[in-house]
Amino acid sequence: MxxxxxxxxxxxxxxxxxxxxxxxxxxxxxxxxxxxxxxxxxxxxxxxxxxxxxxxxxxxxxxxxxxxxxxxxEWRQNLSGFQQFVTSTYSNRGVERSTAAExxxxxxxxxxxxxxxxxxxxxxxxxxxxxxxxxxxxxxxxxxxxxxxxxxxxxxxxxxxxxxxxxxxxxxxxxxxxxxxxxxxxxxxxxxxxxxxxxxxxxxxxxxxxxxxxxxxxxxxxxxxxxxxxxxxxxxxxxxxxxxxxxxxxxxxxxxxxxxxxxxxxxxxxxxxxxxxxxxxxxxxxxxxxxxxxxxxxxxxGEADPGAMLFEDRPIWLDQWNEEGQPGLFDLCLRLPFIDDSDDIEIVRNGTDLTLTIGRLHRTISLPRILYDCILGKNRYEDGVLRLEFFENPSSDQSERTPKSADNMRVEAA
Ligand SMILES: Nc1ncnc2c1ncn2[C@@H]1O[C@H](COP(=O)(O)OP(=O)(O)O)[C@@H](O)[C@H]1O
Ligand SMILES: [Mg+2]
Incomplete structure (x- = not known):
């Protein structure tokens, strides 16, 4: 290995x-x-x-x-045909060959x-x-x-x-x-x-x-x-x-x-x-x-092995609940194993960032792009994971939404 x-x-x-x-x-x-x-x-x-x-x-x-x-x-080895095609197409349009190669x-x-x-x-x-x-x-x-x-x-x-x-x-x-x-x-x-x-x-x-x-x-x-x-x-x-x-x-x-x-x-x-x-x-x-x-x-x-896998948990992930073609419904999941159940959870949304205050813990994360226009709903904490509910804004254009555009959104989210 x-x-x-x-x-x-x-x-x-x-x-x-x-x-x-x-x-x-x-x-x-x-x-x-x-x-x-x-x-x-x-x-x-x-x-x-x-x-x-x-x-x-x-x-x-x-x-x-x-x-x-x-x-x-490596590029020439793997893709000279690709490059040649693009280069010749551009130079046919009057672009210098050297620029076209770029x-x-x-x-x-x-x-x-x-x-x-x-x-x-x-x-x-x-x-x-x-x-x-x-x-x-x-x-x-x-x-x-x-x-x-x-x-x-x-x-x-x-x-x-x-x-x-x-x-x-x-x-x-x-x-x-x-x-x-x-x-x-x-x-x-x-x-x-x-x-x-x-x-x-x-x-x-x-x-x-x-x-x-x-x-x-x-x-x-x-x-x-x-x-x-x-x-x-x-x-x-x-x-x-x-x-x-x-x-x-x-x-x-x-x-x-x-x-x-x-x-x-x-x-x-x-x-x-x-x-x-x-x-x-x-x-x-x-x-x-x-x-x-x-x-x-x-x-x-220090004492850590620089070649080790130093962390294997996934701290953030997104669960998607909506049916095909329906408006998006997401759970943004954050692994926060060290929260006390009795701690208050305060969530402040600041543009594309989210700041959480839980007891004495602060956490700031950038939202995934797919959630930029979504509305933050309820949250719940279970098994060391904080789940934040997000749903797509009903006032934004939903009438035209088709399964295809939902797919596109998923791609963009990455
Ligand atoms: N901890 C450090 N202390 C002093 N100089 C540093 C340190 N880390 C990087 N440098 C210097 O800063 C410059 C940029 O570092 P470099 O590793 O080339 O950055 P990058 O690869 O991210 O562009 C180099 O001249 C490097 O020697
Ligand atoms: Mg460098």
Whole structure:
């Protein structure tokens, strides 16, 4: 079994540093470890302070291998027909070939190609642990959750079948009909995406979100947290990086920043408990090279095993009760095992966020998109789970609602 850990988060928060640090420590613990990056900048090589190959894993130190996934290479290997079709279609419309090539690179697809490389490495049986440094933000995960969205679902699949027939007949007459290779690649891609989604949902794979104690990363991470949990991916840790040290010699200029960070650190606790939260202090100087990375990993993980599945519960999920075609009726379920039955539950809705106050406990979560327009109903607490009832607003346009549009909403919710 290969343990796969994917670090995700906004740029600059420290994903590459934390990924490389985790990998370094695992390797020092004797596990055969591969750290990969899909960042086109050579960031992994920069953090580790060594050259890293773009096609095969490079040995960095005992048990530690690195690979900078060349998504352009993987893309050409897997999707040259797709790219050629899009490129030629756009250049027929007067778009420069170089620009058209850029357009052919669907947003999120290069991340998917990197994930596919991770899957292949995991299935090779060569590794105890694989660490991926990447940014599967909401968008990439959305593509994975609904691979058929790339070409428009079942409708898209049917369209392809019909279109391919037409293309065969019409090719002699029309210039911008794609070649067969295009269709083969797209259907091959869809199959691969399905396999990839199953791989990511398997019990050995987890995501960890990296953020800094600042407003925007916190808001984005909250949304990602809800989405990832609803999607059913394992999210086993939240990593808070670049925390200012508490030192008396920092002076009044930093007092402001330390106090501000303190506020966000508390908000981070109330947003992501019971998921384990690990904290990393802003170092004196950039942590570069395996020694500095090992130190930072030890300080961050303490006694915990960085390669373990650190949390396996699902803290948030959505139960849907409505009949096909009927207005939505949902239970947003929050696992809160530590509530006292006698505690009052106060729920405040603030735009797309929900803040719960239960006794001394505060909890802020981002609502899933499907609940944005829903009305909050009753709540009940049973077996350690708080169930919040939501129903679709009857004043919004219900008359036109068909099973089809309910389906669309479900897709959007992700
Ligand atoms: N805890 C830390 N202390 C000091 N510098 C850090 C820390 N974490 C990251 N850095 C530095 O911050 C910069 C951005 O980090 P990086 O890991 O490349 O972020 P990301 O991959 O999320 O864009 C790098 O120069 C890195 O060395
Ligand atoms: Mg990076």
């Amino acid at each position: 290969t343990r796969v850990i994917i670090y995700s988060g906004k740029g600059g928060t420290g994903k590459t540093t934390i990924s490389a640090a985790t990998a370094t420590l695992l390797a020092r613990m004797g596990r055969r470890t591969l750290v990969l990056s899909s960042d086109p900048a050579h960031s992994l090589a920069d953090a580790l302070g060594v050259e890293i190959s773009r096609d095969r894993p490079t040995l960095i130190s005992p048990n530690l291998y690195g690979l900078e996934v060349d998504t352009l290479y 357009l052919a690179n669907q947003p999120g697809l290069d991340e998917i190609l990197a994930l596919q490389r991770v899957m292949a490495e995991a299935q090779s049986g060569r590794w105890d642990a694989i660490i991926l440094d990447t940014a599967p933000t909401g968008n990439t995960l959305r593509l994975l959750a609904y691979p058929e969205l790339i070409i428009g679902g079942d409708v898209g699949k049917k369209f392809f079948r019909v279109y391919r027939g037409i293309a065969n007949v019409a090719r002699p007459f029309r210039r911008d009909m794609p070649e067969d290779r295009f269709f083969d690649e797209v259907s091959g891609l869809l199959e691969k995406m399905e396999r990839l989604a199953n791989f990511l949902l398997s019990g050995d794979v987890s995501l960890r979100l990296v953020l800094n104690p600042e407003k925007l990363p916190l808001l984005e991470t909250r949304r990602a947290y809800t989405f990832i949990n609803l999607y059913g991916l394992m999210l086993d840790a939240v990593m808070v990086n670049k925390i200012l040290p508490r030192r008396s010699d920092l002076g009044p200029y930093f007092d402001y920043w330390v106090a501000l960070q303190q506020g966000y650190l508390e908000e981070i606790d109330t947003s992501f408990t019971p998921t384990p939260i690990f904290r990393t202090v802003l170092q004196e100087g950039e942590p570069i090279g395996v020694d500095a990375l090992e130190r930072i990993a030890r300080a961050t993980f």
